[in-house]
Amino acid sequence: MAQRSSPVHSDDAQDPKSLDIRGLSMGFGDKSVLRDIDLAVRPGEFVALVGPSGAGKSTLLRLINGSHRPTGGAVSVLGTDPARCSRSQLRALRARVGFVFQQFGLVGRLSALENVLMGALGSLRMPRYGAGSYPRPLRERALQNLERVGLAEERFQRCDTLSGGQQQRVAIARTLMQDAELVLADEPVASLDPNASVSVL
Ligand SMILES: Nc1ncnc2c1ncn2[C@@H]1O[C@H](COP(=O)(O)OP(=O)(O)OP(=O)(O)O)[C@@H](O)[C@H]1O
Ligand SMILES: [Mg+2]
Known part of the structure; x- marks a missing residue:
């Protein structure tokens, strides 16, 4: 999609998404854990993430709740990018997201x-x-x-x-x-x- 690198996705009004992840990458030092992940979850959807131990499932969830900053790509959680939130904005977002x-x-x-x-x-x-x-x-x-x-x-x-x-x-x-x-x-x-x-x- 054309807006891949944009943290705010302009098609949200027509197709609201609880979670919108585009081109997400994450590494720790030299180690690449997640590469170019795209994931959209719409309101009411139930999505299971399945993978072997060490695949990066917990890391992905920590990127979604703003505990980690991605090394590439963008995350939108209920319309907000946790990596761009101030502390108080992150607290407000976390009140809306159960973990x-x-x-x-x-x-x-x-x-x-x-x-x-x-x-x-x-x-x-x-x-x-x-x-x-x-x-x-x-x-x-x-x-x-x-x-x-x-x-x-x-x-x-x-x-x-x-x-x-x-x-x-x-x-x-x-x-x-x-x-x-x-x-x-x-x-x-x-x-x-x-x-x-x-x-x-
Ligand atoms: N803070 C960190 N510093 C360095 N490496 C990390 C860090 N957090 C996670 N990793 C590495 O990232 C990889 C993915 O870890 P993660 O915890 O996301 O796996 P997982 O899919 O949740 O595994 P499991 O099913 O065992 O819970 C692992 O190789 C792990 O060692
Ligand atoms: Mg885990």
Whole structure:
């Protein structure tokens, strides 16, 4: 396409894309990891990225959430290029994009419920300490999201005592709290058994 090198793609109005990646390349030092990637994801689409270990899947997701700057090409996430964002613009963009990390990123000493509630922090003004300090509607939604991933009973259990698959489900419930427009998930069902994988997906 003619606008390949342009970070803002002018055909967005006719064909809105949640994610629009063009000619993306990424390397670390001399090592080239991604070469000339094109990918478009439209609202409502469910896309799975499949590849062997070390292929660059996590790197691609980190480029999309603005943790890395590409060495070439352009990324548009909900119409914004994360590599061109200021810190506050990046924070605003990340509030609209849910991210389930490959390493979960839970706070081990906090309960499952508190970890899920932290998914709503982007929509709150003040820091919160303890589940009781969150507004009741959010606590109810957090519990619903824990129920959705089959963990209502474990809501008060410390996350560092949950099994790997349970921790992964807490991380997914936390992301659901964000009501994100786009959800990126890095191997979101890697630690789950086949039945749990199907229901979580
Ligand atoms: N910060 C970094 N510095 C140097 N090399 C890196 C860095 N991050 C990733 N790499 C390299 O980039 C390549 C792709 O890594 P990445 O984590 O994206 O793979 P992956 O497809 O997610 O693999 P897996 O399925 O094992 O999670 C690997 O060779 C890795 O060693
Ligand atoms: Mg990975």
